Amino acid sequence: MAHFAHARVDLDAIADNARLLRERAGGTPLMGVVKADGYGHGMLPAARALLAGGAAWLGTAFIHEALALRVAGITAPLLAWIIPPGEPLREAIASDVDLGVSDRAVLDGVVDAARSLGRTARVQLKIDTGLNRGGIGPGVWPSLVEAAARAEEAGHLRVSGVWSHFACADEPGHPSIVSQLSQFREALERADQCGLTPEVRHIANSAALLTLPEARFDLVRAGIAAYGLNPVPDVEVPGLRPAMTLRSRIALTKRVGPGSGVSYGHRYVTDRDTTLALVPLGYADGVPRHATNQGPVLLGGRPRVIAGTVCMDQFVVDIGDDPVEAGEYAVLFGDPTGDPDTPTAQDWARVLETIPYEIVTRVGVRVPREYTGGS
Incomplete structure (x- = not known):
């Protein structure tokens, strides 16, 4: 049936944007973020386009989004980072979804779910470096990292990542940027002291990917920029195409x-x-x-x-x-x-x-x- 209105989505544009952004990030591996139905573009088609463009990871907000990708046959590394009480942790662990941990209750829930399954869960610990939204506060970080290290030693989980999120990366020069990077590095040092060896350390969103080479670490997260929209309009990104x-x-x-x-x-x-x-x-x-x-x-x-x-x-x-x-x-x-x-x-x-x-x-x-x- 013909429709009088539609949103036409150019999947080649999404794939090309992923290639461009990875090049812009100096070859740093890229996570394509597909939360909110791929920023309205369609989660599954966007995910496939991002992977075709060279994305090494996919990111979602919620576990149900991640599980939908797995059901559709997506096998790429995948992180889900908002985990309210009652979420299907067992299903996520069984589907090899990395789980973002922002507080002790989530960590304990993941450990319990992993123990009941007899499987090792993959978690990524989020340090709150100043956004004051999700994430583990600096005062709690040492004890939570120690608890995660004990659970890893017991075989219940693998700390696959440590990450954070900028508050003002779309405002180049904002004083919070330097402060957050400093706190992130301190958090990484603490994790290292506890014997954790994360596979990926990441803090760069689209804006930081475009403006902060020092924030690349092991992975950059491309959200809005992957869909061809520039979060920092004053910064030229030749070749970026709205999808x-x-x-x-x-x-x-x-x-x-x-x-x-x-x-x-x-x-x-x-x-x-x-x-x-x-x-x-x-x-x-x-x-x-x-x-x-x-x-x-x-x-x-x-x-x-x-x-x-x-x-x-x-x-x-x-x-x-x-x-x-x-x-x-x-x-x-x-x-x-x-x-x-x-x-x-x-x-x-x-x-x-x-x-x-x-x-x-x-x-x-x-x-x-x-x-x-x-x-």
Whole structure:
């Protein structure tokens, strides 16, 4: 069945971005992050594209995401890092999923699950170096590392990694960056003193991958950059290509006179005889309601702006006297390589005072993903 709207995902772009980012990181092995349904691009197709592009690891937020990759036949090293109480630790251990450990309760739960299975669990200890979100605080780190070393000696687990996450790597020069790197190195020294020999030590996210060579260690994590969106817009990354294009066919056009209020609240009023085009996408599909009167759209070969309130299922564009007809495509965002007037997810983020991560991940399930490339 043909769909009036879709998010077209270029899998070759994702693979090429992975190659480019690994080259940018000096050949450091790369983890492709596929949480949140591959940042809205589709977790499994994105995972395969990243592996085709040379990613050595995959990363997910939750265990259920990691298990879905295993069920689909993905055998690459895989880390899941948010583990609330009650998560299926046994299934994860049996599926060779590395488990991110951010507190003692998780460590103890992993050890118990491993003991009951008679298997050695793989864990990656996360040190909180200053983000103050997940992770083991510096005051607790020594005792937890010692406990992990004892469990490793007993054969219940293997500490396969030590890692952390930056708070402000997308703000080059921010004083927290130096502080976090220093704390990370201290945490690694403590782990070494306890006899731990992790396979991978990693702290670099996309922003740090692009701007901080000293943060590469054994692995770099490519999240948003793998999908072609630059988390540090002031840093040029030639060749990075947005992988997602969100577009919809026009449902109808109508001619109206001057003084016509458009959409809920009449937040847009026409100032002349003009044509309105109805785009059947709305906030139920991930188009932010905040895009009212400011969301950029390419329509009829020209850049335009949403006219009036974004509704649940639709919004309107004022196209003036241009000869646009129902059935033609409106492009909300995509890759401007072919047409420099094409808005990008970064353009949407700038207008809405947010980040491109939010723009692509909120594209809803009503919008089918169509894939190109990846052969």
